[in-house]
Amino acid sequence: MRGSSASLPCEVIVVDNASYDGSAVMVGQEFPEATFVQNTQNSGFARGNNLGADAAHGNLLLFLNPDTEIGVGALGKMISAFQNKPRVGAAGCQLLNSDGTVQTSCLQAYPTILGEALDLSSLRRWFPRWRIWGNAALLSGEPVVKPVECVSGACLMIRRAVFEAVGGFSQDYFMYVEDRDLCYKVHRTGLETVYVSGARVVHHGGTSSDSRPESNFAIVMRCQSLLTFMRIRRGGLYARAYKFAMAGVALVRLALLAALFLVSVGSPEREKVRNALHKWASILRWAFGMENWVESYPLRVGSPEGGAVA
Numbered sequence: 001m002r003g004s005s006a007s008l009p010c011e012v013i014v015v016d017n018a019s020y021d022g023s024a025v026m027v028g029q030e031f032p033e034a035t036f037v038q039n040t041q042n043s044g045f046a047r048g049n050n051l052g053a054d055a056a057h058g059n060l061l062l063f064l065n066p067d068t069e070i071g072v073g074a075l076g077k078m079i080s081a082f083q084n085k086p087r088v089g090a091a092g093c094q095l096l097n098s099d100g101t102v103q104t105s106c107l108q109a110y111p112t113i114l115g116e117a118l119d120l121s122s123l124r125r126w127f128p129r130w131r132i133w134g135n136a137a138l139l140s141g142e143p144v145v146k147p148v149e150c151v152s153g154a155c156l157m158i159r160r161a162v163f164e165a166v167g168g169f170s171q172d173y174f175m176y177v178e179d180r181d182l183c184y185k186v187h188r189t190g191l192e193t194v195y196v197s198g199a200r201v202v203h204h205g206g207t208s209s210d211s212r213p214e215s216n217f218a219i220v221m222r223c224q225s226l227l228t229f230m231r232i233r234r235g236g237l238y239a240r241a242y243k244f245a246m247a248g249v250a251l252v253r254l255a256l257l258a259a260l261f262l263v264s265v266g267s268p269e270r271e272k273v274r275n276a277l278h279k280w281a282s283i284l285r286w287a288f289g290m291e292n293w294v295e296s297y298p299l300r301v302g303s304p305e306g307g308a309v310a
Helices: 023-030 045-055 074-084 113-117 121-126 160-165 178-188 216-234 236-263 270-287 293-299
Strands: 013-017 035-039 060-064 068-070 088-096 145-148 155-159 192-203
Touching: 013 023, 013 045, 023 035, 035 045, 045 060, 060 074, 060 160, 074 088, 074 155, 074 192, 088 145, 088 178, 113 236, 155 160, 155 178, 178 192, 178 216, 216 236, 216 270, 216 293, 236 270
Parallel strands: 013 035, 088 192
Antiparallel strands: 060 155, 068 192, 088 155, 145 192
């Protein structure tokens, strides 16, 4: 986490999710004013952030990924959103990739079967304002503070009283979707989650690339977290329908990708197709119950994704 907040009274809390990579020594030497919380096991994004919140004292909480750089004035603009609009319960900012392009995932909709089944890059390009994506506010060229459904947990500010009232981040999720679940809970209190477009934060680790294969762990964990949201917020029948729908989507996409792979010999796009085949094969295995490890994963100690949460 980098950026300037020198003009704002704040406390910095760093939670290390059992990485034991020397973070405690580094923080103590370079940022002696920060509070360091050492988690003895990687218990996931939600619990790591909840531990940080427990150690905080301010009326506003900012959850920020360690691979971020805060733009000039970004925090002040987010704080102003709370001061100027009493109905604001949580706020997010405009997240940028390392190259300065906007991360469209900084705004999302609440998870639905239709949204997940139709999540195609081509459809997003053709219908960028479609409500199922939840990120139409990104297309506004003017500085706005606008109500949205979900903001990214990579940079999320929330009133402490609201965070405590909704029970913090739900620990039913090990990773993925816990930020969307938190925004959903804020909405149920009658308060708004808003997007502050003038606040910009660079999120280096948020860049996705079709040319870089995603791990089976990440693919399956995301599907399982979405299933958990569907079950908790939509009901068991809806969750089963989601899993069934994803099995059908995976079969269709695998058939199309297999055909494309066969005709893409010598094409620079072939590697992207290969990665897509890997992704949808993982989703199909999950949908047919062949990735059962994920159901008990949050109960395990440790994970392949160690690191700090600030």
